[in-house]
Amino acid sequence: MNATGNTNGMPRRRFVALSGALGAGALLTGAGGSAAAAAGTGPVPGDPECCPCPTDPNPPGGAPSPCPPSQLQPLCGSPADTDPLWRDVQYCTQGIVPPSGQKPDCLKTTPNHVVLHGRPETPHNYLLVPTCRITGIECPFLLTSGVANYWHEAWEDARRGGDVPVQYPDIGLGINSMGARRLQQLHIHMAGVRPGTQRRLQELESSGRVAPQPAQWGDTQYRAPVTGADGSGDRTYRILRLGALTPNLFALLNVNVVRRFGLDMAGQTLIVVPKMTATGFAGTFYVLNSDSSLPSGTNTCDHLLVYN
Structure with a gap:
């Protein structure tokens, strides 16, 4: 189930305005998850004037993490939207049967995400979909x-011994850019x-071609060709x-690549490949990013992942 669309016709200037209103400058910049507001931006999450959202990424008692506030619906979607994948989420979480009458297989349902089959349906093709409208x-x-x-959460589900393990020698996790996807719900x-x-x-x-620190992620020596699947x-x-995978990968990408090179977050693809050895998971992850600004770059994760 690969997912194209737009941001509901939202001009870029409106995107920037709303991003500042939410405090998109308050970004995670490392494993500790600390937030720092960009100079000159509006209120950030945690300020009373911004939004009544808790900022603890691991709420106690298994409670769901917060969802985007209503002022971000033009950019992040409305709960009333009719995207097919979002309707699958609503079936899994609320029992609302999609208008088509086709009920998805809810392989796992948690307060923060559901796991569904991808297309084609194979034992190594699944989707993790947030229960928030994103x-x-x-x-x-x-x-x-x-x-x-x-x-x-995707790694914990997909790994060997996880609740929905990917039955394949090597595992990959990936997300497509806005222009490369077909469905308008984050997956x-x-x-x-x-x-x-x-x-x-x-x-x-x-050979020293993998960035050891997020701040070096976009350096030229850490850009390399990888053959597609x-x-x-x-x-x-x-x-x-x-x-x-404790840092917020979206924030790391935004700070160290997107903002650094004046790119558009909507045009990025992001792929995670756990490092494996003969004895199993080696305890580290390769995080790959690309977009159309790179020579032979791509805005889709589909070149590296095996679905069939």
Whole structure:
């Protein structure tokens, strides 16, 4: 189920205005999850005038993380929207049957996300979908400290021994850009990756071609071609190594790549490949990003992931 669309016709100047109103400058910049407001922006999450949202990313008692406030509906979607994937979420969480009458298989339902089959339906093609109404990577609420850590949750579900394990030797997690998706509800693909992709990333790491720190993510020496799983040839990715998925990856991308190079968050693709060895998971992750501004860049994760 690969997911194109727009931001409800939202001009970029309106995007910037609303992003500032929410405090998109209050971004996570490291594993500790600390927030820092950008100079000159409006109120940030946690300020009473901004929005009545808690900022603890791990609410006690299994309670759901907060969802985007109403003022962000033009950018992040309205709960009244009729996107098919959002309606699948509503069925899993509220029992509301989609107008088509086709009920999805709710493989896992939590306060923060549901897991559904991808298309084609295989044992290595699943989707993690937030229970919040979030259209996609362009939603500025994803940059705040209160948002659920969907990447960590996807890994915990997809890993060997997880609740919905991806049955493939190597696992990949990915999200498409706004222009490359078909469905307008945020979804992280939980799928396979080719053994050649895993080998290539380890070779790049051994030769010093993988950024060891988020601040270096966009440096030229950490951009490298990786051969696609779909026979489409090499695509260029910015490659970072992380020891855990505890940071907010959307915020790391925004601070260290998007804002640094004057790019558009909506045009980015993001892929996570856990490092694997003969004995299993090696305890670190490769985080890949690309967009159409790079030579041979791409705005879709579909070149690296194996769905069939």
